[in-house]
Amino acid sequence: MDVRRTTVRDMRRSNRSVILTSIYRDGPLSRYELGHQTSLSAASVSNLVGELLEEGVVEEAGSVESDGGRPRVLLRVSPTFGYVVGAEVGETRVRVELFDLAMKVLATVAYPIETAELAPELAVKYVMQGLAEVIDEAGISADQVLGLGVAVAGIVEGPADAVVHAQTLGWDAVPFGAMLAAKTDIPIQVDNGANTLGQAEMWFGAGRGATDAVVALVGSGVGAALVTGGSSYRGTRSSAGEWGHTTITYAGRRCRCGAEGCLEAYVGAEGVLERFQLANKGIPAPGGDEEEAFTGLLDSVGTSEVAAEVVGDTIGYLGAGFANLVNLFNPERIVLGGWAGLLLGERYLPQLRDAVGKHALRQPYAQVSIELCELGRDAVALGAATLPILRLLREGGANPRSAPGLIARAR
Amino acid sequence: MDVRRTTVRDMRRSNRSVILTSIYRDGPLSRYELGHQTSLSAASVSNLVGELLEEGVVEEAGSVESDGGRPRVLLRVSPTFGYVVGAEVGETRVRVELFDLAMKVLATVAYPIETAELAPELAVKYVMQGLAEVIDEAGISADQVLGLGVAVAGIVEGPADAVVHAQTLGWDAVPFGAMLAAKTDIPIQVDNGANTLGQAEMWFGAGRGATDAVVALVGSGVGAALVTGGSSYRGTRSSAGEWGHTTITYAGRRCRCGAEGCLEAYVGAEGVLERFQLANKGIPAPGGDEEEAFTGLLDSVGTSEVAAEVVGDTIGYLGAGFANLVNLFNPERIVLGGWAGLLLGERYLPQLRDAVGKHALRQPYAQVSIELCELGRDAVALGAATLPILRLLREGGANPRSAPGLIARAR
DNA sequence: ACAGCTAAGTTCACGATTTGTAGGAAGTGG
DNA sequence: CCACTTCCTACAAATCGTGAACTTAGCTGT
Numbered sequence: 001m002d003v004r005r006t007t008v009r010d011m012r013r014s015n016r017s018v019i020l021t022s023i024y025r026d027g028p029l030s031r032y033e034l035g036h037q038t039s040l041s042a043a044s045v046s047n048l049v050g051e052l053l054e055e056g057v058v059e060e061a062g063s064v065e066s067d068g069g070r071p072r073v074l075l076r077v078s079p080t081f082g083y084v085v086g087a088e089v090g091e092t093r094v095r096v097e098l099f100d101l102a103m104k105v106l107a108t109v110a111y112p113i114e115t116a117e118l119a120p121e122l123a124v125k126y127v128m129q130g131l132a133e134v135i136d137e138a139g140i141s142a143d144q145v146l147g148l149g150v151a152v153a154g155i156v157e158g159p160a161d162a163v164v165h166a167q168t169l170g171w172d173a174v175p176f177g178a179m180l181a182a183k184t185d186i187p188i189q190v191d192n193g194a195n196t197l198g199q200a201e202m203w204f205g206a207g208r209g210a211t212d213a214v215v216a217l218v219g220s221g222v223g224a225a226l227v228t229g230g231s232s233y234r235g236t237r238s239s240a241g242e243w244g245h246t247t248i249t250y251a252g253r254r255c256r257c258g259a260e261g262c263l264e265a266y267v268g269a270e271g272v273l274e275r276f277q278l279a280n281k282g283i284p285a286p287g288g289d290e291e292e293a294f295t296g297l298l299d300s301v302g303t304s305e306v307a308a309e310v311v312g313d314t315i316g317y318l319g320a321g322f323a324n325l326v327n328l329f330n331p332e333r334i335v336l337g338g339w340a341g342l343l344l345g346e347r348y349l350p351q352l353r354d355a356v357g358k359h360a361l362r363q364p365y366a367q368v369s370i371e372l373c374e375l376g377r378d379a380v381a382l383g384a385a386t387l388p389i390l391r392l393l394r395e396g397g398a399n400p401r402s403a404p405g406l407i408a409r410a411r
Numbered sequence: 412m413d414v415r416r417t418t419v420r421d422m423r424r425s426n427r428s429v430i431l432t433s434i435y436r437d438g439p440l441s442r443y444e445l446g447h448q449t450s451l452s453a454a455s456v457s458n459l460v461g462e463l464l465e466e467g468v469v470e471e472a473g474s475v476e477s478d479g480g481r482p483r484v485l486l487r488v489s490p491t492f493g494y495v496v497g498a499e500v501g502e503t504r505v506r507v508e509l510f511d512l513a514m515k516v517l518a519t520v521a522y523p524i525e526t527a528e529l530a531p532e533l534a535v536k537y538v539m540q541g542l543a544e545v546i547d548e549a550g551i552s553a554d555q556v557l558g559l560g561v562a563v564a565g566i567v568e569g570p571a572d573a574v575v576h577a578q579t580l581g582w583d584a585v586p587f588g589a590m591l592a593a594k595t596d597i598p599i600q601v602d603n604g605a606n607t608l609g610q611a612e613m614w615f616g617a618g619r620g621a622t623d624a625v626v627a628l629v630g631s632g633v634g635a636a637l638v639t640g641g642s643s644y645r646g647t648r649s650s651a652g653e654w655g656h657t658t659i660t661y662a663g664r665r666c667r668c669g670a671e672g673c674l675e676a677y678v679g680a681e682g683v684l685e686r687f688q689l690a691n692k693g694i695p696a697p698g699g700d701e702e703e704a705f706t707g708l709l710d711s712v713g714t715s716e717v718a719a720e721v722v723g724d725t726i727g728y729l730g731a732g733f734a735n736l737v738n739l740f741n742p743e744r745i746v747l748g749g750w751a752g753l754l755l756g757e758r759y760l761p762q763l764r765d766a767v768g769k770h771a772l773r774q775p776y777a778q779v780s781i782e783l784c785e786l787g788r789d790a791v792a793l794g795a796a797t798l799p800i801l802r803l804l805r806e807g808g809a810n811p812r813s814a815p816g817l818i819a820r821a822r
Numbered sequence: 823a824c825a826g827c828t829a830a831g832t833t834c835a836c837g838a839t840t841t842g843t844a845g846g847a848a849g850t851g852g
Numbered sequence: 853c854c855a856c857t858t859c860c861t862a863c864a865a866a867t868c869g870t871g872a873a874c875t876t877a878g879c880t881g882t
Binding site: 247 | 415416417418419421422425426429449450451455566568576622623635637639644645646647648649650651652653654656657658659660661662663668670671672677727728731732734735738739740741742743769770771772774775778779
Binding site for chain 1: 856857858859860861862863867868869870
């Protein structure tokens with residue numbers, strides 16, 4: 001249970017946050033509408049908005065007539081009040097993007113990774129170099145960058161030092177956050193890539209409007225981002241959401257994590273292709289890379305009985321995995337993404353929904369809607385960039401650079 | 412995202428809540444210690460405590476000397492400020508207990524249920540009758556009862572009208588909360604029995620001190636209470652936690668919920684006994700009722716190879732089920748309870764821990780501790796009685812009966 | 823017995839904050 | 853130019869936490 005006092009300052013920050021969040025989320029709003037939406041008095045809205053206007057976080061955006069009275073002045077978060085940078089550190093590339101506060105991309109750089117494993121120092125170098133380049137390309141000053149969000153393909157422990165464990169990158173307990181923070185003054189936030197993609201979908205994609213949701217990602221591996229009560233759930237040490245390694249068949253197929261019967265071993269693209277090869281007398285699905293082979297497999301369902309069976313089973317397994325989420329979490333929405341998930345979902349969403357219904361309890365199943373991700377895979381960096389924005393909104397628009405005291409006190 | 416203003420009154424209520432919660436949770440405390448713990452100024456502590464003292468929620472409890480200075484006056488929540496009633500509506504009985512605020516049992520009544528199904532009207536009658544009886548037996552007035560918490564063996568939808576779906580009772584969409592509220596002025600809170608037992612363990616049992624935990628209950632059926640960030644997680648429509656009906660073996664044993672391969676079908680007492688009978692050439696485990704048979708099965712592990720195998724498998728399945736929780740939630744603690752769970756846990760806790768380790772990812776597994784419930788099954792009613800107490804603490808000690816305005820405004 | 827000391831608890835003025843109210847501002851219609 | 857509607861703001865009142873000064877209560881040593 002939280003034991004934290006509230007002071008009169010917290011109150012003002014909280015109300016600033018409420019106003020700013022409303023403006024950001026619900027587009028241009030007049031002061032009048034703000035009052036209704038936040039249940040703050042008109043006087044307070046006026047006072048708080050005045051402050052936000054003066055600081056430049058919020059700006060006027062035209063006006064709208066009102067049945068013969070004084071027209072309402074619309075307010076919006078000033079897109080150029082500051083900028084945010086999102087970085088994606090993946091197995092095959094490091095991507096860095098710079099956005100304004102309206103989430104318009106102003107600059108992008110990407111560095112392909114040729115080596116099998118990405119040394120942490122090299123990753124730091126790429127991210128910092130990318131940061132400098134996008135700032136330069138966008139023609140802004142570094143002072144205007146409110147924060148840098150970094151998405152990593154691995155478990156990220158605690159927001160404090162952001163220790164990263166990433167099997168696929170060969171990282172074990174790398175203090176990635178601290179390493180980045182040593183190189184720049186810009187506030188850093190590190191998170192798991194699945195979480196940032198989930199965050200992006202929740203804000204701008206198929207998760208809009210939901211407060212309890214799961215974004216399930218199926219690619220070569222399988223993961224999920226849990227959203228509870230409107231914000232992402234991280235567990236004790238922020239490694240929650242390892243849905244891919246939950247047991248779906250006791251003593252089943254061996255998984256690369258070492259355990260047996262993990263969901264990932266059945267519905268991850270790698271696992272599906274292996275299962276196909278097994279059922280197909282050892283002959284693998286044709287195709288240059290995994291993605292090509294997987295697409296080919298799906299396309300051959302009409303002609304190959306083996307393919308049809310394997311894909312049908314995959315939908316069944318995925319449905320059971322979804323049902324587990326439904327029964328455990330009782331979410332209002334599940335969003336399916338990841339490249340393999342999208343390929344499957346585009347073709348078999350109705351079947352998938354049926355499969356979930358077969359495994360889930362009636363009550364929670366009736367309350368969940370199952371949808372597909374609307375944003376592409378590039379949304380990982382977008383989601384990472386929302387981290388500093390979320391902080392800005394939570395803090396009620398205090399510029400973390402010019403008023404570091406507020407942030408420091410916040411956590 | 413929450414859009415809710417904060418007023419100066421919310422601030423005071425919040426601070427009252429912080430103080431009261433501290434006093435309740437951390438035993439008798441002096442004003443001085445309270446200041447340190449809540450980071451409130453001494454002046455505010457004095458002010459707030461004065462108010463709480465005057466209202467009678469808090470009382471002085473002796474003093475302790477302090478190295479030659481003025482002794483500290485200890486404060487505690489007055490056990491007799493009010494009373495709370497917890498009721499358990501189960502398949503075999505309706506139990507009603509009355510507690511003071513120190514959670515001392517002052518009166519208990521129980522009504523055995525002979526019929527196969529308990530009609531909702533009858534349940535209401537039993538609960539109300541029990542309420543009247545415990546009040547009478549304890550010799551207090553009905554005005555002094557702060558609230559009535561009711562635990563039901565089924566899914567409880569939303570705290571508003573508390574619609575209950577309970578397969579085992581034969582209830583479908585019964586507005587149980589509204590039915591109870593129609594009969595009394597005492598504030599009513601209805602929740603799932605697994606949740607209330609979990610709540611009891613979190614406050615007074617093996618869950619003390621944890622903020623992210625799961626209380627797993629294994630009896631004839633299987634359920635779980637999820638605790639995230641210190642308070643119980645309920646999902647969109649409060650049916651979260653149906654761990655027993657997550658798939659652990661795809662296309663496996665049929666479960667009574669209609670699906671196949673549910674965890675409950677493997678580790679629930681009923682499922683275990685069925686599995687034994689199947690492995691034992693159709694000969695069931697001896698014993699009058701389920702509990703006797705289950706205990707007998709466990710006791711025969713040393714002599715019967717079949718029993719050893721079935722029980723060993725059970726531990727394996729349970730371990731995988733726990734691992735799923737560990738991977739998905741990253742909790743800091745898992746508490747095993749339920750009568751069958753305790754029987755298993757007393758004998759095989761180390762083996763269970765190993766089984767979890769085999770199925771869980773290294774990181775989250777290293778951060779979780781697996782323990783046994785410390786309270787008996789009667790704790791269901793105890794946990795139900797904590798619901799009104801939790802509300803009292805959240806509201807900062809406003810008596811919901813004498814100052815209904817505060818509660819009404821609170822939600 | 824009495825002053826001196828120490829630590830706990832209280833009082834009070836102050837600044838920060840929201841709110842209701844009254845009034846000003848910015849349009850439309852006649 | 854005036855009435856009217858609607859949106860926005862200035863001002864006094866009320867509430868609350870805080871810091872500093874002050875009071876209270878027990879102990880210690882002489």
